[in-house]
Amino acid sequence: MLRRFLDSDFAYAFRRSPVAVISTLVVVVVVLAALLAPYLAPHNPFDLASLDLMDSLKPPVFSADGDSAFPLGTDDQGRDVLSTIMYGTRISLEVAVLAIGFSLVVGISIGLLAGYAGGAVDAVLMRIVDVQLTFPAILIALLVDGVVRALLPREMQEALEIDVIVFAIGISRWPQFARTVRGSTLIERGRDYVMAARVIGISSARIMISHILPNVLGPVLVIATLNLGLAILDEATLSFLGVGLPPTEPSLGTLIRIGNNFLFSGEWWITIFPGLTLAAMVLSINLLGDWLRDALNPRLR
Amino acid sequence: MFAFILARLLQSVPVLLAVAFISYGMFAFVGDPVTAMLGQDFTAAERQAMIHQLGLDQPFYLQYLHFLWNVLHGDFGLSYRLARPVGELIAERLPATMELAVSAAVLSLLIGVPLGVFTGINRNSALARGLMTLSLIGVSLPTFLIGILLILVFAVLLGWLPSFGRGDVVHFSHWSTGLLTSSGRRALILPAITLGMFQMTLILRLVRSEMLEVMRSDHIKFARARGLSEHAIHFHHALSNTLIPVITIVGLQLGMLIAFSIVTETVFQWPGMGLLLVQSIGVADIPVMSTYLLLIAVVFVVINLVVDLLYFAVDPRLRSQGGR
Numbered sequence: 001m002l003r004r005f006l007d008s009d010f011a012y013a014f015r016r017s018p019v020a021v022i023s024t025l026v027v028v029v030v031v032l033a034a035l036l037a038p039y040l041a042p043h044n045p046f047d048l049a050s051l052d053l054m055d056s057l058k059p060p061v062f063s064a065d066g067d068s069a070f071p072l073g074t075d076d077q078g079r080d081v082l083s084t085i086m087y088g089t090r091i092s093l094e095v096a097v098l099a100i101g102f103s104l105v106v107g108i109s110i111g112l113l114a115g116y117a118g119g120a121v122d123a124v125l126m127r128i129v130d131v132q133l134t135f136p137a138i139l140i141a142l143l144v145d146g147v148v149r150a151l152l153p154r155e156m157q158e159a160l161e162i163d164v165i166v167f168a169i170g171i172s173r174w175p176q177f178a179r180t181v182r183g184s185t186l187i188e189r190g191r192d193y194v195m196a197a198r199v200i201g202i203s204s205a206r207i208m209i210s211h212i213l214p215n216v217l218g219p220v221l222v223i224a225t226l227n228l229g230l231a232i233l234d235e236a237t238l239s240f241l242g243v244g245l246p247p248t249e250p251s252l253g254t255l256i257r258i259g260n261n262f263l264f265s266g267e268w269w270i271t272i273f274p275g276l277t278l279a280a281m282v283l284s285i286n287l288l289g290d291w292l293r294d295a296l297n298p299r300l301r
Numbered sequence: 302m303f304a305f306i307l308a309r310l311l312q313s314v315p316v317l318l319a320v321a322f323i324s325y326g327m328f329a330f331v332g333d334p335v336t337a338m339l340g341q342d343f344t345a346a347e348r349q350a351m352i353h354q355l356g357l358d359q360p361f362y363l364q365y366l367h368f369l370w371n372v373l374h375g376d377f378g379l380s381y382r383l384a385r386p387v388g389e390l391i392a393e394r395l396p397a398t399m400e401l402a403v404s405a406a407v408l409s410l411l412i413g414v415p416l417g418v419f420t421g422i423n424r425n426s427a428l429a430r431g432l433m434t435l436s437l438i439g440v441s442l443p444t445f446l447i448g449i450l451l452i453l454v455f456a457v458l459l460g461w462l463p464s465f466g467r468g469d470v471v472h473f474s475h476w477s478t479g480l481l482t483s484s485g486r487r488a489l490i491l492p493a494i495t496l497g498m499f500q501m502t503l504i505l506r507l508v509r510s511e512m513l514e515v516m517r518s519d520h521i522k523f524a525r526a527r528g529l530s531e532h533a534i535h536f537h538h539a540l541s542n543t544l545i546p547v548i549t550i551v552g553l554q555l556g557m558l559i560a561f562s563i564v565t566e567t568v569f570q571w572p573g574m575g576l577l578l579v580q581s582i583g584v585a586d587i588p589v590m591s592t593y594l595l596l597i598a599v600v601f602v603v604i605n606l607v608v609d610l611l612y613f614a615v616d617p618r619l620r621s622q623g624g625r
Binding site for chain 2: 131134135136138139142143145146147149150229233236237240241242243256260263264266268271272275278279282283286287
């Protein structure tokens, strides 16, 4: 199996493209560092007992008075910047994956329903999709985030920070999934196997879920992967604006926002290192996505 | 032509009504408008009076119609945070945002189009390849990170440009501009670059791919055969044919510029509508949020309409098909 994959055209094209190889490496390193943060990080930035204010605002190790215990320096509370980045990337990835997952569930359900039911249901649902697609996703995420926060009682807000932001980003990105699934469902609906299923009296819900769904999943999953980079940026932007995750649960965006306050006093490392991590990760995902799209497109071969 | 415009206008009415409905829903059901308006201390009678005054004792559809009526008369309610009419607050900050968005659009055109032509013509040169790689980085860097990097380099390290605010502004009745003072112009540079970066890379890539397409076409070959200079071919015959998609994209992206000005304004503490929105979301100032949503909806509907009309004006094929 592995042998066959390694001999395929796809694997060959991959090995021949330095861009694809390097961006894959970057993504793998960042994701592994994030997932294994509790084992790899030199410090645990959330363990208040281990923090020492004497360690605060130390510059990175390569500058004159750097401390080798803190390779990328420390922030104002004495937290190791490298460790906060590793834990922060973990939270950023978690939010992005959950948000895209939520978005997929909503988008696929609505797309299936619109494509299979057709008629008025289809017209209304697709009109909603059209309207939402005229607005930038980040604006919708921002407003949804604000409204949900205002609706929640104060004591629940802190416990649900991550859920709120996942919901806001998810809601802002479902329409394009719905549109793709609807398109493929319209084609599948006319196929013989659907007709056969209908003739033997299987319910519409069952036909949609166990017969049509597996056949329309492919393209939408590719789009979802491409959207992961965008979702990471959405979360970072919301957190940077101060309406995302709080300093107690810092994602990369939160770290950049906190660090931004120290830019003028010369402590640039607190904001620049998380920023570079974010940029490297998103750039690699975008490059990989572009390459994947071209590689899977037979017309460009 | 007239029928086309009328049809497009009629199509946007339900969109605007739906957005107004969401906006009204936010206003009426999120938080407690009565407490927000009255403050902490009030008697039951005052509360009843306020409920009556806000029309909250009326049936739902009447409240919605009432809301629409107020909105059409420019009455968007009071900001919970600043206790001032929202219409007034937004009108004050609109010039700052427009100045920023338009500067960013102009800047991205002035830089993006020539670079696009250059990379399209010399596509195999090292400089063009370098520019394409840079443009990909420009697309991937989040807006706020570009802003922070620019501040670090030009404000903190070099000390050349201010890092926040709008500088001195000159007021003309309802409008204010920073373009007439030197501190205002200096303050505009970094935010405009930050906001325009994404647009610029987009325009660069678009012009490049259009140029590559056009340079292969017959009328360019014919121009060469006529012995025209390379310069005349590139800028007269090729570029003018690439501008149609560029105009539409720039038009559609103007809305994106307004949306992303939220981020840029936060980074540079630029006193525009975006900063107002972010501050309002932080304290759940619902009237400001719902008004912003309505305003953006109107802006997007207008932009889409104008772009459709531009297509219509620019592409003669549409006129013969869709006109009647």
